[in-house]
Amino acid sequence: MTATNTIVKKCEKPNEPYWRRLVWHRIMTVTSAKPQKRRLGRRLQHKMTELALMWMAGLGAALACMSATGSKVLQEIPRHPVEAYARRRRSNLDRIILAEHEEAALGAECLQILGTVVGMSAATAWLASQDSDMTTSSFALFSASSTIVVLAINLWIPWAVNKLFAAPFVYHTWPLWWVAQKITWPLTIGVKVVGEFFRRLAGRPEQDDPDDEELFEDEIRSVLTAGLRDGVLEAAAGEMIEGVMELGDTDVSDVMTPRSRVDALESKTSFTEMVRFVITVRRTRIPVYDGSLDQILGVLYVKDLLPELAKDNAEERKTLAQLLRPPWFIPSTKSLDAMLREFLATRKHLAIVVNEYEGMVGVVTIEDVLEEIVGEIVDEYDRDDGENLIRLSDTILETSGDARIDELNERLGLSLPDEEDFDTIGGLLMRRLGRIPAEGESVAQDGVVVTVxxxxxxxxxxxRLEWGGAA
Incomplete structure (x- = not known):
């Protein structure tokens, strides 16, 4: 007989109705089962807590992975692929994406941090609920597994998606990032506050927002860097694109042939002397002046001279004045990108450069402009720089006075100053001495002794340049 039946028997009275005895029996049965139900409830609650922690860890990891991928793609957003992807779907969403991608990337980073914290906290709590007495080996296994998961979520997967599916990913998930930047804006206020604090701490002035052209150039440079890093672009192609972008920041005066080095003809030169001069200078276009280079009359094209050489009768030949073509004058402050457009529009290859006082300061050719893009163009008549630079030892070198300082610094590893009012080694000497130096004079500058x-x-x-131990 069970304990319940015993209790019921003791409580029963001989003449008590049956229904009352049945009620007592049920009460005692429920009372005796309460400890067992409590144990079952605690086990059920423990299992539900473990399941909730597993779900929290999984959701946190998923949020961190998605946000890390979005942040990576939005920070390195490929402009042209996104535009092309949107164009194929006849959508203007690319304009919104490209205009707001920086704020969206910041919101995605906030979600990434939030997801990582939630996931790691839930995973740690779940592990603690599994084994209260954690051993060193189990802790090491948990740490190694967590490291791999965090690397996969925050680095490996975002990198792969950004490399292979950047445009489709950012196009189709943009609504999520738009919402993210709206709901996380309180968390991003710290970026501006900390940035302003460090700006004031460094004593830097407030900078205006860069214009669209500067942003576009920065974006192109980012694409170039990524292309060079991934091997998509060659170094030479990158230098050419960089040269094109810098055309607008370079003036004609920076690339022109200066007045002192211009090969020009005097208008009263005889035909025989003119032919001899053309053969000597080996130029295809030669400026012609009257008395002074400030009085340019026109430009002689050698191809116009060739038909006259074929005439046997000297009297039938045209004079120098008749062979001239009109000169084209341009200011020395004109930018190279505008100069190149005008070269292409006018189909001319040489222009006379003048200053604000209408004095002739040099000439510029289309080759000078193109060399800023593709590098030095050398033909069979150009002087080789190797012949101009003569190395006498590792620290002694001879060169011409018109050697450019920036090229010497790059080639020899020097740090000679290259200022606005001079760019050659001869100009440096004249600036230091205040006059044209005589033969044998020397000037010491930044560890380099320059001797005329x-x-x-x-x-x-x-x-002659001497540096290092020779100086």
Missing amino acids: LEANARQVKRV
Whole structure:
């Protein structure tokens, strides 16, 4: 007989109705089962807590992975693929994406941090609920597994998606990132506050927002860097694109042939002397002046001269004045991108550069502009730089006075100053001395001793550079 039946028997009275005895029996049965139900409830609650923690860890990891991928793609957003992807779907969503991608990337980063914290906290709590006495081996296994999961979520998967599916991903998930930037804006206020604090701490002035052209150039440079890093672009192609972008920041005066080095003809030159001069200078277009280079009359095209050489009768040949084509004058402050457009529009290849006082300061050709894009263009008549630079030892070199300082610094690893009012080694000497130096004079500058080997009353022709132990 069970304990319940015993209790019921003791409580029963001989003449008590049956229904009352049945009620007592049920009460005692329920009372005796309460401890067992409590144990079952606690186990059920424990299992539900474990399941909730597993779900929280999984959702946190998914949120972190999605947000990390969105942040990576939005920070390195591929402009042209996104535009092309939107164009194929006849949508203007690309304009909104490209205009607001920076704010959306910040919101995605906030969600990434939130998801990582939630996931790691839930995973740690779940592990603690499984084994209260954690051993060193189980802790090490948990740490290693967590590291792999975090790397996969925050690095491996975002990198792969950004490389392979950037445009489709950002196009189809944009509504999520738009919402993310709206709901996380309180968390992004700290970025502006901390940025302003460090700006003031560094003592830097407030900068205006860059214009669209600067943003576009920065974006192109980012694409170039990524292309060079991934091997999609060659270094030469990157330099050419960089040269095109810098055309607007470079003036004609920076690339022109200066007045002192211009090969020009005097208008009263005889036909025989003119032919001899053309053969000597090996130019295809030669400016012609009257008395002074400030009085340019026109430009002689050698191809116009060739038909006259074929005439046997000297009297039938045209004079120099008749062979001239009208000169084209341009200011020295004109940018190279505008200069290149005008070269292409006018189909001319040489222009006379003048200053604000209408004085001739040099000439510029289409080749000078193109060399800023593709690098030095050398033909069979150009002087080789190797012949101009003569190395006497590892720290002693001879070169011409018109050697450019930036090229010497790059080639020899020097740090000679390259200022706005001079860009050649001869110009440096004249600036330091305040006059044209004589042969044998020396100037020490930034660890380099420059000695004049040959000079005349107008220019420095040849110098010797000594640095390091030789100086």
